Amino acid sequence: MQVRTIAFYNRPFPCGGAETVTRNLAYFFHARGMRVLIYTSLLQVDLLSKEDRQTFETRVLPDPTDEARERNVEFLKKSLVEEQVDVLIVQCIQGFPFARLRETVRNTRFIFCLHSTPLWEINDWRQRKSYQISNPTFMRRLEFVFLRKPVYRFTNKLKRRYLKLYSSLLSDIDRFVSLCPQYSEQIQNIIFNAPLSDKPGLREECAWKFTDIANPLLPPEEPTVCPKEKIVLFVGRFSHSDKRIDRLLRIWKQVEQKRSDWRLILVGDGIERENLHRLARRLGLQRIEFAGYHQDVAPFYRRASFICLTSSFEGFGMCLVEAQQYGCIPVAFDSYAAVHEIMQEGESGILVPPYDLKRYAEALLAAFDDQDLQERLRRNSYAAAKRYELAAIGEKWLQLFAGL
Template identity: 55%
Template structure:
């Protein structure tokens, strides 16, 4: 098909990793002469740079109370028709009227899953009662005593989300995961459900790596003895508290090394209290940084201790600048990023003891650092925006 106008849809924009991917793809498409629209329910106006405003024709949804209500659905469908959008990227969110867009517009629909498949199941099975919406005493007791045990002992959650994703699959032209391993996991779980629609055509499912902007020179710089975390502060997902516990185990043995934590969020106060309680001596909370590049340049390692991830941008960005990824092996994306351990350290999930042991060993092994750092530079070439952008253009031709 011939494509002239490309649209993106986000719950909020800009925000996290999925939005960074859209920014990068938007740059590529605009450079190659495409018109780029962006629809969002919650625009973060203070984060919209002049560059982004030039790349994207941004269209906020009119109803700020009901994201998938009739008013927003009508606005989106009419706008897509009026603007003659050829392709619509739906980035991660499933709270959208897929069926209406499918029947009322001519746009080809591409849904991108920016996380590990069925991440919602893990999240709900491990969420604390205090973390549920409106955590009144009654709701917390009901969750802890009834819902959570049922989630863990049955396949109720797996079936619920299989049904949701089958609905998505039946209304999109392509369902895109972050790597082939995720596509295999996703297909396996959908087929296993046995639900109507689980026999979807395999060609509707594909994988695409996240594209990265070219590195800001110099990419190769002398490294400091810094272990870095960069990302959101969100306990149910990121579990930065684990990293602080790990640092407690190895800090005394490595007096020249520092832990630097870049980011912000609702958990910051609790993490700072935890650091004081653990009496950590060499830890720095650097706050939110628009540009994390200077930290990647200096860091030797970039660490995650998350419950789950998709294809974490911080590890990929770190690799571009020779920062070695360290993460639990709880998701297929880490095997893709580290090339099965050639350019990063994978730790058995969720062993804090093993994590501390492997990181402690790596801090002392300069030869390992040198070898992995060179492998990181090579691995990062896979994320080249121009190459991945061309893959997207090739996919358009198959729609």
């Protein structure tokens, strides 16, 4: 298929990991002479750079509450046709109205990208706090804590819900892209082995639609080899269910008591910001800095010796490979399959059994004192990051387009 116009859909844009992927791929496609559009429900205009504005155009849905609202569907039907969009890449929005768009949009190919672990929604709901639900009134929060959350934790209701959603989605898309081979195999086994009586023959109809493409990195900004400071870094969205930054603060409580010359810097923002500030005060943390959101994180990667994730689940962990480009050593819980694509334990990063805070702190402290280990991990990190260079990943997307 010859592709002239490519569109993406991200619910918020441009802040977030999946949004960074969209931006990186937009630069690649634009450099190849393609027109790029980005549809979104929440456009953060002040976060767009001059280069962004020169690279892609944006289109904002009229109703920000739900992509499937009638106004949004009609807007997309009209826009996709008028803009002559050849491919629409939807970034991890399972409820996107693919079936209704197909009623009138004949010349656009639809690609769904899973940017997390298969059925990540189950973990998300089970770990969600009551203030994170929609319209969190006092009565709704009580209902969530004492009725809905126990049902979610101790029954298969969520699994049945999302299996039905994914199986319906499969029939209306042209490709299903996961982040690594393990995720692709896992989601297929989950869907095709489920008792879906209303979808007979689903494996035969849709198995060929699955593929995997890792997230791409922009070329690093020179210099990438810099003197390192005694800094441990976190970069990402401040959210609870997945990121669990509260664990990192509790780990840091153990670390700073023994290494008062090291600092923890957290770069990012999100709904958990105030809770994390309160937790830092309650723990009495002294060697910590909340740096806020920064579009350009390279200056932090250059200075930091380590970057830490303490997530319950991740799709890929873009910050880890971004940090590797600058010799910043990744440390993470061994809590999701794709982390093994990013690093090898003891060679290009440090993996800790989930979710052992004591062993995590011990691993950091041991690495602080082992300069030979740091040099080996740093050297191998530079090499590991090269696998995700934009040119190589972009070519995989062009190959996918050619087969549509």
